[in-house]
Amino acid sequence: MIEDAQETLASVQGTTANVEKITADLSTDVVSLIDDAKLTLESLRTTLATADRTLTNAEPDIQETLDNLKLAAASIRGAADTAQQILQTNQAPINEFSEIGLFELTQLITDARTLVSSLTQIAIQLERDPAAFLFGGNQAGYQAN
Incomplete structure (x- = not known):
C-alpha cells in the first residue's frame, strides 16, 4: 500500500513537473x-483613426x-420624358x-447611283477625246489645198 502511494506520489510529481514545464513554455x-x-490593436487604432479622418474630410465631397x-x-x-x-x-x-418614305429613299439612292455611274462614263469620254465628245465623231479639220 505504501508502495502504491509512493508510485502515485511519484506520478503526481512527474505530472506536476510536466505541467510546470508546459506552463513555462x-x-x-x-x-x-x-x-x-x-x-495589432495599435495598428488597427491608427488605421481606424486615419479612415475616420478621411471620411470626415470627404463627407462634403461625397454629399456634393x-x-x-x-x-x-x-x-x-x-430628357426621356421629352423623347417619349x-x-x-x-x-x-x-x-x-x-x-412609304423609306421605299422612296431606297429608290432615290438607286437612281443616284445610276446617275453617278453615267456621269463617270461621260467624264471618261470627255477626258479621252473632248473634240469627239463635243462635236461628235472624228471629223477632219479644214484642209487647205
Whole structure:
C-alpha cells in the first residue's frame, strides 16, 4: 500500500513537473501573443483613426457628388420624358416614313447611283477625246489645198 502511494506520489510529481514545464513554455508564447495583439490593436487604432479622418474630410465631397447624381438623374428622366412625348406626337409621320418614305429613299439612292455611274462614263469620254465628245465623231479639220 505504501508502495502504491509512493508510485502515485511519484506520478503526481512527474505530472506536476510536466505541467510546470508546459506552463513555462506557454507563458513565453502567451507573452509573445499578447505583445503581437497589442501591436495589432495599435495598428488597427491608427488605421481606424486615419479612415475616420478621411471620411470626415470627404463627407462634403461625397454629399456634393450625391447631389450632382440626383440632378443628373432628374435631367435624364426629363430628357426621356421629352423623347417619349416627341415619339408619341410623331408616331403617324414615323409610321408613314417607314412604310412609304423609306421605299422612296431606297429608290432615290438607286437612281443616284445610276446617275453617278453615267456621269463617270461621260467624264471618261470627255477626258479621252473632248473634240469627239463635243462635236461628235472624228471629223477632219479644214484642209487647205
